[in-house]
Amino acid sequence: MDAHRRSDTDDGAVRVALGFDSGRNRELLAQLLAQYDVIEFEASVPEETDLCIVDEGAFARLRDALTEWKADSQPTAAPALLVATGDETALWEEYGDAVGTAVDAIQSIPAPKRAIETRVSALLETREESKLATDRRNQLELYGRAMDGAEIGIIITEADGDYPVVYTNDGFLDITGYDREEVLGRNCRFLQGPDTDEQTRTELREALQSREQVSVEILNYRKSGEPFWNELEIVPVTEDGTVSHFIGFQRDITERKSRERILQRHQRIVQSVSDPILVLDPAGTIEYANDAAAQVFGAGTTDTAITTLFDEEQAGELMDTLMLALARDETHEQELTLPGDRHTYQFRFQPETLEGSRRVIVVARDITDIRRQQERLSVLDRVLRHNLRNKLNVVAGHAATLTDAPDSDPETIQSAGERISAAADSLLDIAEAVREFGDETSIDGQTGQQRDLAALVEQTVPRLEITYPDANVETVTPESAMAVCPDQIEFCLDKLFDDAIDRSGEASNITVSVIDRADVVELRVHDDGETMPQIERNALMTGSETPLEHTQGIALWLVRWAVEGVGGQFRVDAENGTTVTLSLPAG
Known part of the structure; x- marks a missing residue:
């Protein structure tokens, strides 16, 4: 340790205060201790003093000042050295009562310079070590108070x-x-x-x-x-x-x-829910998505805007609903359709305060099947009511003819009876189609079955040719074409063929083809007869009927719904006749 400098807590050189009556001795000692900051004092000890040295002439008047300085410096050591002429043993006997209270050491003079320097250095080292110990004790006391509090x-x-x-x-x-x-x-x-x-x-x-x-x-x-x-x-x-x-x-x-356990339990519940759940900030950024949401919207949806999941028009509707829910602090709902798979979801926007911040919890429920069922019920209602009304009008009209003119000629009676019979047969055909279709299985929720559409066509068409011997039927199929087919695939092929015959006549030209496009397999039935009316095509392609746009029969609706039940698509084209195409997932 460098005894010539103060500790790290002080600035400047080591300060030595001299209290001497003998000017000569004071001058000699000041020269000997020139490496220190040497000052003189006549009464009280100056501040920042590290060592006091007094001679025997000044000791009597400075003794109280030294005693006070040493007491005030506690617990830090305040060393004082008495320099006096004479034998050191005698000096200790003379001033022994002051050792410890006013002075710490006695140096007899004259003495070698080296002896005086060693004595001074030892006292300053004691001072320095004492200051460090005091600093450490103060720190410990501070730490102790901090830890206790x-x-x-x-x-x-x-x-x-x-x-x-x-x-x-x-x-x-x-x-x-x-x-x-x-x-x-x-x-x-x-x-x-x-x-x-x-x-x-x-x-x-x-x-x-x-x-x-x-x-x-x-x-x-x-x-x-x-x-x-x-x-x-x-x-x-x-x-x-x-x-x-x-x-x-x-x-x-x-x-x-406890909160973590509750949170984990809630997270498990949220993750187990089959409905997609999102947490949005007020700007519509997705902060959290459960597993169901990740499966529906994609794994990378977190930290993205929810509007990116929809087209521009639907994104605008979504943000309007989100802002309305936040502004009114109430739940609002919005139906939106995903662009990719065309699934319809009912989004429920619920504003909440989570950890002091406004957030919106969004629960999306897939209502595609509900809407499809509603559309199908609407279609069935319109088609059945339309056909029932028309056919029953025919039956009622011709029955009235028979009733009002019981003596009519045989030709009139026969014509009326034939028309009544034809109307009844038409109604029975509708009923039989619905029964036959319904006996297979439900439309939705099918996993489908792997079928070779090429082999199915080659097996089914000969049977249909027997039923309609006047039709000119051509098949175009690859060697094999595996596809995921609905359980009612034979029914679908039969009804497409029947529809083509009904539209173009029993002597029409019909082509049944299968096209394998790697990801989908297409089953096409084309006839060159009268083109399907635009109104019927619009109804079948949009998936719903209106009072002005409706079809004459139920069979093609049943075919469409069966294909959609396994993720396929139904299409009607009118060019050089009518082509109905079923696009099924490749097997």
Whole structure:
């Protein structure tokens, strides 16, 4: 240690104060101690003095000042040296009562310069070490006050033996419920209990043995036996390169763990729900998506705007609904259709305050099947009512003819009966088609079946040719074309053929073809007869009927719904006749 400088807490050189009556001795000593900041004093000791040197002439009048200076400097040492002429032993006998209270050492003069320098250096080293010790003690006291006032638990243990506790703050006692006397000298494992995780115990034990820092969450027990979750961090304290102690910091996180368990339970519930659930910020950015949402909207939707999932028109409608829900702080709903798979979802926007911030919880429910069923019921209602009304009007009209003119000629009676029979047959055909279709299986929820459409066509067309011997039928098929087909695929092919015959006549030219396009397989039935009316094509292609746009029969609707049930598509084209195409997923 450099005794010629102050400690790190002070500025400037070491200050030596001289109190001398002998001007000659003062001058000689000042020259000898020129490396220090040498000052003179006549009464009280100047501030920032590190060492006082007085001669025997000045000692009598400065003794009280020295005593006061030494007392005021406590606990830091304030060394004072008495320089006097004579034998040192005699001097100690003469001034012995002042040693410790006014002076710390006596130097007889004359003496070699080296002896005086050594004595001064020793006293200054004592001063320096005392100041460092005081600083360290002040720091420890500060740390102690800080630890005692901390809300978290703090303990200090020895690093040897069974790691006994040598210090505990009030926070630790408050958390655990123990008294200080019950903690000191013990290993902290007394906080563990029957449900404390064994793996966590092992982790702590190995960290202590390795003299390493460790952080764990451990189930501990209070003195009352009540369990609590303890966030424990242990830090080794090193002195001279060796770990001498461990400091442990404890935080009671029972409430946080309880919230985490509740949150985890809620997350499991949310993740188990089949409906997509999103959490949006007020700007519409997706902050959270459950597994169902990730499957529907894509895995990378988090941190993206929800509007990117929809086309421009629907995105505008979505944001209008979102802003309305936030502005009115109430739930609002909006039906939107995903551009890719055309599935319709009912989005429910619920404003909430989560962790102090406004958020919107969005629950999307797939109502595609509901809307399809509604459309199908509407179609069935219109078609059946339209056909029933028309056919029953025919029946009623011709029945009236027979009733009103019972004596009509045989030709009139026969014509009326034939028309009544034809109308009845038409109604029976509709009923039979619905029955036959419904007996197969439900439309939606089908997994489909792997079928070779090329083989199916080659097997079915000859049977249809027997039914309609006057038709000119051509088939165009590859060697094989595997596709995912609805359970009613034979029904569909029969009805497409029947529809072509009904439209173009029994002597028409019909082409049944299968085209394998790798990802889809197309089944086409083309006839060169009268083109399907535009009104009927519009109804079939849009998937719904209106009072002005409707079809004459039910068969093609049943075909369309069967194909859509396995993810296929139905299309009608009018060019050189009529072509009905079923696009089915490749098998």
